[in-house]
Amino acid sequence: MRYLSTRGGDADRSFQDVLLAGLAADGGLYVPARWPALSAADWRALRNQPWAEVAVAVMHPFIGDFLTEAELLAVVEAAAGAFDHAATTPLSQLDDNLWLLELFHGPTLAFKDVAMQVLARLMDIALHRRDARVTIIGATSGDTGSAAIEAFRHSKRADIFILHPHERVSAVQRKQMTTVDAPNVRNIAIEGDFDACQALVKRMFNDRPFRERMNLAGVNSINWARILAQVVYYATSALALGAPDRAIAYTVPTGNFGDIFAGYVARQMGLPIARLVIATNVNDILHRALETGRYETGEVIATTSPSMDIQVSSNFERLLFDALDRDAAALKGLMDNLAQSGGFTLPEAAVDWMRRLFASGRTDESAVLAEIRRTWEETGRLIDPHTAVATAVARAQAGAEAAMVALSTAHPAKFPDAVARATGHHPELPDKVQHIMEAEERFTVLPDDLAAVEAFISANAAIA
Numbered sequence: 001m002r003y004l005s006t007r008g009g010d011a012d013r014s015f016q017d018v019l020l021a022g023l024a025a026d027g028g029l030y031v032p033a034r035w036p037a038l039s040a041a042d043w044r045a046l047r048n049q050p051w052a053e054v055a056v057a058v059m060h061p062f063i064g065d066f067l068t069e070a071e072l073l074a075v076v077e078a079a080a081g082a083f084d085h086a087a088t089t090p091l092s093q094l095d096d097n098l099w100l101l102e103l104f105h106g107p108t109l110a111f112k113d114v115a116m117q118v119l120a121r122l123m124d125i126a127l128h129r130r131d132a133r134v135t136i137i138g139a140t141s142g143d144t145g146s147a148a149i150e151a152f153r154h155s156k157r158a159d160i161f162i163l164h165p166h167e168r169v170s171a172v173q174r175k176q177m178t179t180v181d182a183p184n185v186r187n188i189a190i191e192g193d194f195d196a197c198q199a200l201v202k203r204m205f206n207d208r209p210f211r212e213r214m215n216l217a218g219v220n221s222i223n224w225a226r227i228l229a230q231v232v233y234y235a236t237s238a239l240a241l242g243a244p245d246r247a248i249a250y251t252v253p254t255g256n257f258g259d260i261f262a263g264y265v266a267r268q269m270g271l272p273i274a275r276l277v278i279a280t281n282v283n284d285i286l287h288r289a290l291e292t293g294r295y296e297t298g299e300v301i302a303t304t305s306p307s308m309d310i311q312v313s314s315n316f317e318r319l320l321f322d323a324l325d326r327d328a329a330a331l332k333g334l335m336d337n338l339a340q341s342g343g344f345t346l347p348e349a350a351v352d353w354m355r356r357l358f359a360s361g362r363t364d365e366s367a368v369l370a371e372i373r374r375t376w377e378e379t380g381r382l383i384d385p386h387t388a389v390a391t392a393v394a395r396a397q398a399g400a401e402a403a404m405v406a407l408s409t410a411h412p413a414k415f416p417d418a419v420a421r422a423t424g425h426h427p428e429l430p431d432k433v434q435h436i437m438e439a440e441e442r443f444t445v446l447p448d449d450l451a452a453v454e455a456f457i458s459a460n461a462a463i464a
């Protein structure tokens with residue numbers, strides 16, 4: 001499989017190139033040159049197969065000769081082994097026609113573990129072949145940083161530096177990062193807010209001598225390999241509910257559009273996905289775009305579902321590319337408008353095309369708490385606020401033409417305050433993460449200063 005950039009300035013890349021680069025050289029996102037599909041008979045043959053076997057069938061067509069099927073199987077089996085549920089990403093039933101796809105059984109209790117566990121192993125293989133090392137840098141307000149640290153702590157080829165805003169992340173989220181004791185992991189607490197952390201990371205990538213000397217790499221959600229790994233649980237859940245002989249709909253709590261885009265990929269591969277519902281909190285740029293055809297950024301509002309508090313939804317660019325019939329010049333025009341004026345208007349044909357598959361819904365804070373409470377009262381289950389955004393929107397989607405699956409992206413114990421406020425019950429941390437509450441923390445506090453952060457990274461990375 002070859003890859004091209006959505007903006008037309010970079011093409012004919014291999015999977016390995018795309019895996020290591022993240023962002024395309026022209027600032028666009030990599031997409032595969034075509035969508036490979038499995039036949040209905042192929043899908044039927046995967047029913048009742050283990051998670052890792054389904055993962056190989058889904059991922060291998062995109063990987064080309066980077067790995068044999070047997071090599072890929074070893075990677076995804078090891079990744080699945082980091083999850084403490086035999087089914088890796090199990091389904092459970094919440095209501096007559098509403099299922100939860102539980103994506104929180106990984107080491108850091110959120111769905112980002114699925115893709116990170118796969119990504120870290122693929123990157124190690126690619127770096128070993130090139131006899132290269134990378135320095136991974138990232139900024140986090142919570143879930144991404146801990147998932148990346150857990151995934152890369154065993155890497156032989158990567159040092160990882162994660163910046164978080166000092167005293168501005170929850171204790172559980174901080175401890176999930178800072179209690180990891182590995183020589184290639186460093187936590188930096190920046191005296192500033194999340195935006196300051198993100199700005200520092202951006203400036204380090206823009207500092208070309210530093211970037212090249214350290215061989216900087218990013219692992220954020222625009223990396224194609226992360227999206228590819230997320231296609232797997234759409235396939236396992238669809239098959240479990242009767243695909244390819246029964247239509248399935250998904251409601252996805254959405255921020256950067258990576259998770260729901262993986263659902264689109266699953267459909268392109270031939271799964272009968274009838275509808276993909278974008279569920280947003282009050283940061284509703286995607287919901288507005290689908291309703292009005294106008295994609296317009298606004299202020300970010302802090303909510304109880306912080307992993308969806310975004311202003312721009314990066315991976316939406318990938319869907320837009322297909323919605324514009326893969327016209328890279330037209331796509332680039334819209335992205336230039338976004339950069340210059342903070343928004344763009346979608347061509348009518350593109351909005352119509354999206355509405356044939358996608359729907360959307362928005363949930364405000366009181367509805368999120370009401371949904372957590374309702375689920376607790378009706379089923380005795382505690383759900384986290386991100387999951388509640390999805391189930392609230394899923395319930396409002398009329399029609400039972402397809403089985404409805406809501407993606408449950410985090411364990412309730414990761415967001416205990418909101419859950420306790422809604423239900424009066426404090427969700428317990430699973431045993432496997434209890435130890436972090438007592439374990440020794442390791443992090444370095446640095447000022448919001450580029451030179452200081454670069455000096456710290458140079459002094460502590462094996463590559464320097």
Ligand SMILES: *Cc1c(COP(=O)(O)O)cnc(C)c1O
Nearest residue numbers: 143255256257258259307409410
């Ligand atoms: C990252 C995240 C999301 C949003 O996923 P996107 O791929 O950015 O749309 C939803 N829920 C949780 C818990 C997350 O960590």
